[in-house]
Amino acid sequence: MERLNVITKLETILAEVLEHKNFVITDELTAKDVDGWDSLSHMMIITHIEKSFDIKFKLRDLNKLNNVGALISVIQSKL
Amino acid sequence: MIFNSYDFIVFIVVVFVLYWFVFKNSAKYQNILLLISSLFFYCWADWRFLGILVFNILFNFYLAKKIDKVNKEKTKQLVLWFGIIVNIGILGYYKYFNFFYESIQSIIDPNASFTALSILIPLGISFYTFQTLAYIIDVYYEDIAPYNNLFVFSTYMTYFPKLLSGPIEKAQYLIPQLITKRPFDYYIIVDGLRQILWGLFAKIVIAENCAIIVNPIFENYNIHSGSTLFVVGFFYMIQLYADFSGYSNMAIGVSKLLGIKLSRNFATPFFSLNIGDFWRKWHMSLTSWMLNYIFTPLSFILRSYQKLGLIISVVFTFLIVGLWHGANWTYVVFGLIHGLYFIPVIYSGSMNISSAIVDENKWLPSIFSIFKMAILFMQVMLVAIFFRAESISMAINYLKGIFSASLLQIPYAVLNGRNILIVLLIVVFLGLEWINRGKAHDLEISNYPKIIRWVLYIFIFLLLLFAGQSTDAFIYFQF
Incomplete structure (x- = not known):
């Protein structure tokens, strides 16, 4: 899948879980920069991503997610 | 030592x-x-x-x-x-x-x-x-x-x-x-000294003076009115916070004297709007440990159960937080209730509220924030009674004592000039924390004019001399 498509899909997922659209997806974006993206909502976001892209994360993958860029790369590697 | x-x-x-x-x-x-x-x-x-x-x-x-x-x-x-x-x-x-x-x-x-x-x-x-x-x-x-x-x-x-x-x-x-080689940095060392001064103030002026009010009442809690028990619950919560945050500030300050940075452990937790926010600011190094090694793996395993999975993970994590403090059922109940406090937060979705600094750039909190912070303080204060009590039955009896008809009486047992002075000191303590809530620590006043800095140092130093109590232990040493 094109990186751009991944970003668009990711945007929808984040807006759905966090119930707002006050963010712009960039590689450097981190959870800290986004209102409400905390340790509780994080797992909801992960679950939504798994469903939406039909992929499965490993716990090991989660440790590598330092920013959205890393998240996109991990998603792409599983598609 | x-x-x-x-x-x-x-x-x-x-x-x-x-x-x-x-x-x-x-x-x-x-x-x-x-x-x-x-x-x-x-x-x-x-x-x-x-x-x-x-x-x-x-x-x-x-x-x-x-x-x-x-x-x-x-x-x-x-x-x-x-x-x-x-x-x-x-x-x-x-x-x-x-x-x-x-x-x-x-x-x-x-x-x-x-x-x-x-x-x-x-x-x-x-x-x-x-x-x-x-x-x-x-x-x-x-x-x-x-x-x-x-x-x-x-x-x-x-x-x-x-x-x-x-x-x-x-x-x-x-x-x-x-x-790496540590350079001698005058500003870091002075900042360390400031943080030590604040830690000393929290410990020997605030925590120890609160202990003097709290200890005798907890020993004979069954003869006191609900209002007294309630007020003492307030003092205990402040004591617990001042004791451990004071210790942490001293530890971090001492380390700065050696040019080594330690992690922040408390970030004005009482100025939080919900329980999730509170735990992000209370004993932060333990919370982040629990988050990384208990909550994340567990909620990952249970992620298909969505919110229910989150709730089970949070409650289990807080049971471990409780048990970490020691081998007593009181700590288990302490952890359990904190875990349960998260349920409405998870279900209402109010966890999505930004956890940034409360009323940033304002001198005073809004009415809404005051209300939220007061509710949160009550929540954590009532659970802290389990933390302080020797047994579950004692904690329950203490709570029953609070929620009795005598809650509306005047708390004569703790109403005296000395204690009013201590309340004023607590106001100073929390007031300075409020002013510096967005800073790296509670006495990060390096940008204040020199005269104000020195007035503050002397003021705190005099309080240490004349209002400080000697002590030979910290609550968290037993853990």
């Missing part, structure tokens, strides 16, 4: 002079000094448990190397689990043996009398065990490579400012600071 003792002043002055004036040219020599002085510091507190600390260091140092070396995933996992079991086993033996033994025996034979084994808890064991657990798990997940230098690893593990009561530091955060 606690931070607020004359012994420690002599100790730190000697270490400081040697560190910056004799060994200043080499990080290696500075580390040798740190290691020797840390071992001395630990032995001064209690030499009998040095063997366990040394074993912990050696065992985990070599185990991490083994985890890294093994190629087969299954064997890697087995080595990790062996490490986890040995670490938890030692911690469990010293801290929880009597607790589980008694609990199991009372299930098998409720009438049997229980004889506790006289097991002393090694100082700092809960703190350093959690550090090494994090280390071997991180090596397993390849977040970090194992360290090859046993000497530097030992310096990290025994580093005296955080050895007895935290902050719980990750190896990858502290070791890079130990490897």
